Amino acid sequence: MARLVIVSNRVALPDDRAARAGGLAVALTEALSRQGGVWFGWSGEIVEQPSEEPRLAAQGNVTYATLDIAAADHDAFYVGYANSILWPLFHYRLGLIDYRQASLAGYLAMNERFARALLPLLQPDDLVWIHDYHFIPMAAALRRLGSTHHLGFFLHIPFPAPEVLSALPDHERLVSDLCAYDLVGLQTEGDVRALSDYLTQEARGLLHSDGMVSAFGQRTRVQAFPIGIDTDHFARLAASATRRKDSQRLRDSLLGRTLMIGVDRLDYSKGLPKRMEAYQELLARRPEHRSRVVYMQVAPISRGEVPEYKRLRRELEGMAGRINGKYAELDWMPVRYLNKSFARHALAGFYRASRVGIVTPARDGMNLVAKEYVAAQDPDDPGALVLSRFAGAARELDAALLVNPVDVERVADALHAALAMPAEERKARWARMMAVLRARDVAFWRESYLAALAHARDTGWGGIRALLGRLGVGGAARAAPL
Numbered sequence: 049m050a051r052l053v054i055v056s057n058r059v060a061l062p063d064d065r066a067a068r069a070g071g072l073a074v075a076l077t078e079a080l081s082r083q084g085g086v087w088f089g090w091s092g093e094i095v096e097q098p099s100e101e102p103r104l105a106a107q108g109n110v111t112y113a114t115l116d117i118a119a120a121d122h123d124a125f126y127v128g129y130a131n132s133i134l135w136p137l138f139h140y141r142l143g144l145i146d147y148r149q150a151s152l153a154g155y156l157a158m159n160e161r162f163a164r165a166l167l168p169l170l171q172p173d174d175l176v177w178i179h180d181y182h183f184i185p186m187a188a189a190l191r192r193l194g195s196t197h198h199l200g201f202f203l204h205i206p207f208p209a210p211e212v213l214s215a216l217p218d219h220e221r222l223v224s225d226l227c228a229y230d231l232v233g234l235q236t237e238g239d240v241r242a243l244s245d246y247l248t249q250e251a252r253g254l255l256h257s258d259g260m261v262s263a264f265g266q267r268t269r270v271q272a273f274p275i276g277i278d279t280d281h282f283a284r285l286a287a288s289a290t291r292r293k294d295s296q297r298l299r300d301s302l303l304g305r306t307l308m309i310g311v312d313r314l315d316y317s318k319g320l321p322k323r324m325e326a327y328q329e330l331l332a333r334r335p336e337h338r339s340r341v342v343y344m345q346v347a348p349i350s351r352g353e354v355p356e357y358k359r360l361r362r363e364l365e366g367m368a369g370r371i372n373g374k375y376a377e378l379d380w381m382p383v384r385y386l387n388k389s390f391a392r393h394a395l396a397g398f399y400r401a402s403r404v405g406i407v408t409p410a411r412d413g414m415n416l417v418a419k420e421y422v423a424a425q426d427p428d429d430p431g432a433l434v435l436s437r438f439a440g441a442a443r444e445l446d447a448a449l450l451v452n453p454v455d456v457e458r459v460a461d462a463l464h465a466a467l468a469m470p471a472e473e474r475k476a477r478w479a480r481m482m483a484v485l486r487a488r489d490v491a492f493w494r495e496s497y498l499a500a501l502a503h504a505r506d507t508g509w510g511g512i513r514a515l516l517g518r519l520g521v522g523g524a525a526r527a528a529p530l
């Protein structure tokens with residue numbers, strides 16, 4: 049069995065319990081310990097003079113290799129290009145893009161640097177699986193250094209429509225670099241359509257009947273792999289969490305009131321201000337819910353160094369304060385707004401205690417919270433999910449109450465419908481969603497992706513490239529005719 053090499057911005061190191069707790073980290077760790085291999089990425093450390101050599105730690109047959117980065121590189125690569133250009137662009141927020149050429153230069157330079165540090169760790173038959181928008185140019189950088197490895201990429205965020213993507217001055221370079229992978233995995237069929245449209249319309253590429261795409265003098269496979277969660281494990285966690293102290297404390301604090309929950313990183317893609325507005329609209333239009341429901345929004349601060357996130361934080365504090373100021377009673381606070389992270393078992397218990405899950409991002413690659421909320425429910429008395437049609441998860445969870453988050457009045461209606469939904473309907477909707485989550489869990493996602501990557505190696509351009517590599521003509525592969 050080929051070794052697996054995972055590349056991601058943050059590495060779930062063996063001693064980092066918080067980072068290793070999530071379903072994705074567990075799934076990747078499982079595959080690594082089965083196949084042996086390397087997990088490579090940023091250490092999370094910003095230092096004055098970073099070493100070019102990665103720091104290595106081993107556990108069993110897995111090596112963890114991490115690089116520190118300098119403050120200026122962090123600003124250009126992570127804060128700048130990744131999070132102030134690509135993140136808003138891929139989430140359709142063109143007005144929030146803070147474009148700087150220095151950010152692009154930093155992004156490309158960091159990808160080169162990471163590629164140079166990774167290459168010596170690779171063995172010829174490794175399957176290399178690179179994650180997310182921080183590392184789109186990594187394959188091209190590795191190929192320039194002569195790599196003939198089988199390189200796969202998975203994008204966790206949405207892929208934007210060609211009209212949106214072409215607002216980026218460097219769009220051609222970015223997509224051309226994406227085509228240096230043997231396999232490009234995206235979250236949904238909609239994302240696949242968006243990239244295929246770009247390749248055919250903007251890049252005059254060709255879609256082949258076998259699912260391959262040729263563009264920019266390269267050949268790659270583009271396919272949807274909707275990410276899942278560890279459904280059964282999460283369901284068990286939620287069932288046992290009801291006996292835990294934090295769940296009991298939450299239940300006691302409600303004094304019999306109905307709980308609605310939102311759990312999101314504090315990010316403008318998650319649609320939080322519109323969600324607060326919708327809740328306010330619910331209280332305004334449906335006075336019967338006043339004093340009877342509590343909306344708890346858990347929103348840990350993320351990317352606090354990016355100015356737009358600071359602004360969002362102030363806006364939400366103001367909104368939560370205004371709703372509470374307007375509607376609170378002596379013994380009732382309509383909104384509980386918490387900038388905190390919780391352990392997974394605590395979160396699982398909170399979901400289960402909530403009659404309504406509110407997941408209304410403006411755009412989201414998938415949204416795992418929607419899936420976790422469903423998995424955490426009591427099968428005999430499940431809650432209802434109100435879900436944005438712009439979350440990738442809406443394709444699979446179409447038995448949720450689907451909403452357009454900008455239509456605040458209709459979202460308020462959906463919240464009311466969720467609160468009023470009879471038990472039989474809640475059970476029927478939940479059973480449909482749970483069946484999908486069981487069939488397409490995170491292990492299914494991982495195995496489908498890895499099988500497709502191995503297949504791309506055996507059959508596609510990757511196979512020819514690997515052969516050329518074995519014959520010692522590595523770098524030439526990129527220039528070869530299709």
Ligand code: ADQ
Pocket residue numbers: 070071204205275311312313346347348388389390391392395412413414415416417418420
């Ligand atoms: P995110 O944008 O981070 O992920 P999401 O899919 O919702 O969004 O995942 C968040 C994860 O963090 C969930 O597992 C959730 O439980 C956890 N989390 C959130 N708030 C927490 C808190 N307060 N305490 C503890 N845990 C918390 C990106 C993309 C998504 C895509 C994922 C996976 O933006 O669209 O679904 O990657 O591919």
